[in-house]
Amino acid sequence: GTMELVISVLDANDNAPQFNQTVYKVQLPENAIEGTLLVRLNATDPDEGLNKEFSYSIVSSVPAGNRDLFRIDPKTGEIRLTGLLDFEVVHLHELQIEARDKGTPPLSGHCSVELEVLDMNDNAPxxxxxxxxxxxxxxxxxxxxxxxxxxxxxxxxxxxxxxxxxxxxxxxxxxxxxxxxxxxxxxxxxxxxxxxxxxxxxxxxxxxxxxxxxxxxxxxxxxDVNDNAPAFAQAVYTVLARENNAAGAELARLWARDPDEAGNGLVRYSGPFRVGLYSGEVSTARALEEADGPRQRLVIVVRDHGEPARSATATLSVSLVEGAEAALAATGSLSSSRAGLRLEEGGAATTTTNVWLVVAICAVSSLFLLAVVLYGASRWAPRAAVLSGPGPATLVCASEVGSWSYSQRQSRSLCVADGAGKSDLMVFSPNFPPPPGPAAKETQPEPPALLDT
CATH class of the missing domain: 2.60.40.60 (Cadherins)
Structure with a gap:
C-alpha cells in the first residue's frame, strides 16, 4: 500500500534582519530644526513569526556623546533630530544602527548612517x-x-x-x-x-x-614733538615811554603763542631791556633820559622748552616823550597801546584792538584841535578893532629860557592899541615876516609903553 506523509518544516531563527544598504549617507544644514527627518531605514527578515519581527535601535555614535541628538523609531526605522546641529562643533556624525529580531536566540543586522552637517553663515567675523x-x-x-x-x-x-x-x-x-x-x-x-x-x-x-x-x-x-616755533601776532609793536619815568616801569606786555603742548609749548622771553622770563612783561631797568635818544628798538626773543628749542622774535619800538605830549599820549594812544599789546590766539582780537586804538587817537586829536580853534576864535573876535586901528605893531620874541615844550624858540606878535589909557594884550602866532633889522627898531615904541598897557 501507499502512504502520504505531510512533513511540516518548522521555522528556526536562522536569518538575521538584512538592511538594504550597508551605509546611509545624509546631509543636513546646521540650522535644521528639532524633529527634522534624517533618513528612513529599511530592513527585512525572511524568517516567519516572531523570528521575522525586529526592532531598530541606535547602538553607538561617533563622536561619542552626541547620541542624544538623534532618535530612531523602533518600528519604522525613521531617524529624527532631537537637538540642534553645529557645523563649527561637529561637521560629521556617524551612527551605528542595529535591527534585532525576536527569535530565540535573537539575531541582528547592522548598518551605519553618516550625517554630514552643511555649514551656514551663522557666525560673524x-x-x-x-x-x-x-x-x-x-x-x-x-x-x-x-x-x-x-x-x-x-x-x-x-x-x-x-x-x-x-x-x-x-x-x-x-x-x-x-x-x-x-x-x-x-x-x-x-x-x-x-x-x-x-x-x-x-x-x-x-x-x-x-x-x-x-x-x-x-x-x-x-x-607731541617740538615742530612749532612760538609766534607773535605781529612783528613790530610801538609804545610811548615818558621821560624820567621810574626804573622798573612796565612798558608793555607781549604775548606769544606756541601750539605745542607741555614743555614744547612753554615759552620764555628775553631782550635787551628787562623782560619777564615767562610773563612777557617789558620794563625799564632805569629811568629813561633825553640822552638815551628819542627812540629805542628792542628785539624780543621767545623760546620754547622743546628739544631742540625753537624761537621767534618781535620788535618793540619805544618812543621817548615828555610834558604835554606824554599826558596826551597817556589819555589816548599809550593806554590803548598797552591794552592792545595782548596777543590772543588767531590774531583776530589784536586786529580789533588796533582799530579801536586808531579811532581813540583820532577822537582825542579832533577834540583837542576843536578846543584850540574855539579858544582862538573866542579870544580873537573882541580885539578886531585893535588889530585894524592905528598904531605900529611891535614884534616881541620869547626867550629860549621860557617854558615852551622841547625848549624850542617861539615867536609871538604883541599889538598895542593907541588912545585908551589901558588896553588888553593879545598874543598870537605871527602870520607875517618880522620887519627888517634897523627899520623895525625905529618903529617900535619904548619899552615903558608896554608896561603902561
Whole structure:
C-alpha cells in the first residue's frame, strides 16, 4: 500500500534582519530644526513569526556623546533630530544602527548612517587687537606699524572668507601680513596740533549671503614733538615811554603763542631791556633820559622748552616823550597801546584792538584841535578893532629860557592899541615876516609903553 506523509518544516531563527544598504549617507544644514527627518531605514527578515519581527535601535555614535541628538523609531526605522546641529562643533556624525529580531536566540543586522552637517553663515567675523603701540609721535614716518590685529570667522568656505577695512580711511590703513593677520599702519603724516587723537574702527565682513559684519575700535593718541616755533601776532609793536619815568616801569606786555603742548609749548622771553622770563612783561631797568635818544628798538626773543628749542622774535619800538605830549599820549594812544599789546590766539582780537586804538587817537586829536580853534576864535573876535586901528605893531620874541615844550624858540606878535589909557594884550602866532633889522627898531615904541598897557 501507499502512504502520504505531510512533513511540516518548522521555522528556526536562522536569518538575521538584512538592511538594504550597508551605509546611509545624509546631509543636513546646521540650522535644521528639532524633529527634522534624517533618513528612513529599511530592513527585512525572511524568517516567519516572531523570528521575522525586529526592532531598530541606535547602538553607538561617533563622536561619542552626541547620541542624544538623534532618535530612531523602533518600528519604522525613521531617524529624527532631537537637538540642534553645529557645523563649527561637529561637521560629521556617524551612527551605528542595529535591527534585532525576536527569535530565540535573537539575531541582528547592522548598518551605519553618516550625517554630514552643511555649514551656514551663522557666525560673524571676530577682530582682536594682539599688539598696540601708542601713543604715536606726530613725526612718525609713513608706514609705521601702530597695531597688529587677528581676524577669524568660524564658518567655512565663502562664509569664512573675511574682508577687512579701516575707517576713517586716512591717515591709517590695513596691510595683510598672512592669513587672518593684519597690520594697522600709518598712511599719512600726523599733526598733533590739528588732531591729537584718532578713534580708528577696523571693520570685518564675511562672504556669506547675507554677509555678517564685525568691528573693533582702536584709540590712537598722538604725542607731541617740538615742530612749532612760538609766534607773535605781529612783528613790530610801538609804545610811548615818558621821560624820567621810574626804573622798573612796565612798558608793555607781549604775548606769544606756541601750539605745542607741555614743555614744547612753554615759552620764555628775553631782550635787551628787562623782560619777564615767562610773563612777557617789558620794563625799564632805569629811568629813561633825553640822552638815551628819542627812540629805542628792542628785539624780543621767545623760546620754547622743546628739544631742540625753537624761537621767534618781535620788535618793540619805544618812543621817548615828555610834558604835554606824554599826558596826551597817556589819555589816548599809550593806554590803548598797552591794552592792545595782548596777543590772543588767531590774531583776530589784536586786529580789533588796533582799530579801536586808531579811532581813540583820532577822537582825542579832533577834540583837542576843536578846543584850540574855539579858544582862538573866542579870544580873537573882541580885539578886531585893535588889530585894524592905528598904531605900529611891535614884534616881541620869547626867550629860549621860557617854558615852551622841547625848549624850542617861539615867536609871538604883541599889538598895542593907541588912545585908551589901558588896553588888553593879545598874543598870537605871527602870520607875517618880522620887519627888517634897523627899520623895525625905529618903529617900535619904548619899552615903558608896554608896561603902561
Amino acid at each position: 571676530e577682530v582682536w587687537v594682539t599688539s598696540l603701540s601708542v601713543p604715536v609721535p606726530e613725526d612718525a614716518a609713513v608706514g609705521t606699524v601702530v597695531a597688529l590685529l587677528s581676524v577669524s570667522d568660524r564658518d567655512s568656505g565663502a562664509n569664512g572668507r573675511v574682508h577687512c577695512s579701516v575707517w576713517p580711511a586716512a591717515p591709517f590703513g590695513l596691510v595683510s601680513t598672512f592669513a587672518g593677520s593684519y597690520s594697522l599702519v600709518l598712511r599719512e603724516a600726523l599733526d598733533r596740533e590739528r588732531v591729537s587723537e584718532y578713534e580708528v574702527e577696523v571693520r570685518a565682513e564675511d562672504g556669506g549671503s547675507p554677509s555678517l559684519r564685525a568691528r573693533r575700535g582702536v584709540r590712537v593718541p598722538v604725542s
